[in-house]
Amino acid sequence: METNQNRVNFGSKIGAILAAAGSAVGLGNIWRFPYETGNHGGAAFILIYLLCIVVLGLPIMMAEFAIGRHSRANTAGAYKVLAPGTPWRGVGYMGVLAGFLILSYYSVVAGWTLEYTWQAVGNGFAGMNAEGYTQFFADFSANPWRSLLWMLVFMLMTHWVIIKGVKKGIEKSAKIMMPVLFILILVLAVCSVMLPGAGAGLEFLLKPDFSKVTPDVFLGAMGQAFFSLSLGLGCLSTYASYFGKDTNLSKTALSVGLIDTLVAITAGLIIFPAAFSVGVSPDAGPSFLFITLPNVFQMAFGSVPFLAYIFSVMFYVLLALAAFTSTISMHEVVTAFVHEDWKLSRTKAAWCVTIFCTLLGVFSALSFGVLADMKIFGLTFFDFLDTLTSKVMLPLGGMLISVFAGWYLDRRIVWEEISNNGSLKVPFFKLYIFILKFVAPIAIGFIFLNELGLW
Numbered sequence: 001m002e003t004n005q006n007r008v009n010f011g012s013k014i015g016a017i018l019a020a021a022g023s024a025v026g027l028g029n030i031w032r033f034p035y036e037t038g039n040h041g042g043a044a045f046i047l048i049y050l051l052c053i054v055v056l057g058l059p060i061m062m063a064e065f066a067i068g069r070h071s072r073a074n075t076a077g078a079y080k081v082l083a084p085g086t087p088w089r090g091v092g093y094m095g096v097l098a099g100f101l102i103l104s105y106y107s108v109v110a111g112w113t114l115e116y117t118w119q120a121v122g123n124g125f126a127g128m129n130a131e132g133y134t135q136f137f138a139d140f141s142a143n144p145w146r147s148l149l150w151m152l153v154f155m156l157m158t159h160w161v162i163i164k165g166v167k168k169g170i171e172k173s174a175k176i177m178m179p180v181l182f183i184l185i186l187v188l189a190v191c192s193v194m195l196p197g198a199g200a201g202l203e204f205l206l207k208p209d210f211s212k213v214t215p216d217v218f219l220g221a222m223g224q225a226f227f228s229l230s231l232g233l234g235c236l237s238t239y240a241s242y243f244g245k246d247t248n249l250s251k252t253a254l255s256v257g258l259i260d261t262l263v264a265i266t267a268g269l270i271i272f273p274a275a276f277s278v279g280v281s282p283d284a285g286p287s288f289l290f291i292t293l294p295n296v297f298q299m300a301f302g303s304v305p306f307l308a309y310i311f312s313v314m315f316y317v318l319l320a321l322a323a324f325t326s327t328i329s330m331h332e333v334v335t336a337f338v339h340e341d342w343k344l345s346r347t348k349a350a351w352c353v354t355i356f357c358t359l360l361g362v363f364s365a366l367s368f369g370v371l372a373d374m375k376i377f378g379l380t381f382f383d384f385l386d387t388l389t390s391k392v393m394l395p396l397g398g399m400l401i402s403v404f405a406g407w408y409l410d411r412r413i414v415w416e417e418i419s420n421n422g423s424l425k426v427p428f429f430k431l432y433i434f435i436l437k438f439v440a441p442i443a444i445g446f447i448f449l450n451e452l453g454l455w
């Protein structure tokens with residue numbers, strides 16, 4: 001196995017933070033967060049989500065960082081290094097599988113962002129109204145060829161960065177793309193909040209109604225927290241295996257968590273005011289972002305068509321780029337595993353992942369059209385994979401990771417990683433271990449039992 005000293009590293013600390021943030025910030029924030037919030041009744045969901053980020057997300061992220069950097073291996077390899085001969089490597093295998101499954105349906109939505117970029121460049125949305133956008137989305141997503149084509153393009157783009165490697169591919173793209181994305185979503189949020197009738201959207205987003213809180217809301221919020229932070233499947237532990245020795249793990253986790261949360265909330269500030277302003281229902285599901293956004297540009301800049309054009313093109317490009325830094329990270333999890341564990345060359349490993357993921361993705365893509373009636377547990381193939389991964393596999397993975405770091409792993413290893421061998425002060429260390437040992441696993445277990453009605 002390719003471990004230890006001669007393994008590649010990110011070139012800089014800021015590069016490491018941005019790569020991890022690039023993984024975290026993606027469709028999960030801008031596409032999934034708004035529709036999950038919409039499906040689960042708004043502000044109360046967001047509060048529980050924030051709680052999950054702080055209590056579960058940050059501690060587990062630090063644990064993933066520690067596991068990855070200490071073992072300097074892919075996620076399954078990490079458990080073989082840290083717990084040789086034990087069943088713990090199963091956590092790694094489950095993570096690789098989850099990464100593979102998520103990548104397969106995520107790339108479908110990522111493909112949609114390319115279609116929307118394409119339309120925006122050709123000014124194809126000009127002059128449509130709210131019903132027009134809804135119809136456009138329904139027609140496009142049901143069209144087998146277009147969505148398959150774009151998904152394939154997206155997978156090949158991801159493939160291309162992966163074979164370029166960690167430093168030139170992953171780090172460089174994240175460093176350029178992330179800052180531009182932040183600026184643009186801020187501008188759009190300001191525009192959206194100023195739309196006529198935006199108040200109802202803001203209220204939905206900010207005023208909690210606890211009567212809407214059901215066990216589903218808890219599970220949804222927890223799943224969203226894991227999904228959005230790229231947690232639970234060893235993605236960030238794989239990235240941390242490329243971190244330098246002096247990267248401060250707790251600070252990095254805090255930065256990534258903050259950036260990710262800010263982007264999600266700002267995306268909410270863009271989408272909800274606009275949706276309420278034109279009467280798009282917030283529980284529209286996966287289509288929510290795509291039927292609302294064109295309205296934002298139309299209404300915010302409609303009187304100056306040139307601005308509407310520029311802003312929409314830029315936004316869709318950046319949305320695609322945000323998705324891109326995330327697909328890269330998922331692809332990397334699986335590729336690093338196939339490369340190091342099955343001993344294929346990196347390029348061959350990457351091809352395996354690209355080809356099989358695309359094949360599986362076909363079913364998700366078609367589940368908006370010709371396969372819409374193929375149901376598993378009453379869900380379309382796309383929804384089934386999303387539910388299975390984000391609401392079961394990721395939280396379960398997170399629970400096992402926190403048990404592993406809290407109970408199994410030598411306390412000294414955790415301390416060495418969090419304190420960079422004693423060079424950083426970690427006054428919160430005892431509390432941290434307490435959270436890993438008790439708080440996080442019990443909270444996740446409670447949410448599972450609660451959902452199953454066993455509580």
Ligand code: TRP
Pocket residue numbers: 023024025026027028029102226227228229230231232233235326327329330394
């Ligand atoms: N967090 C990314 C997003 O919000 C998606 C993602 C990338 C992910 N890597 C992951 C989700 C690993 C779960 C696990 O779009």
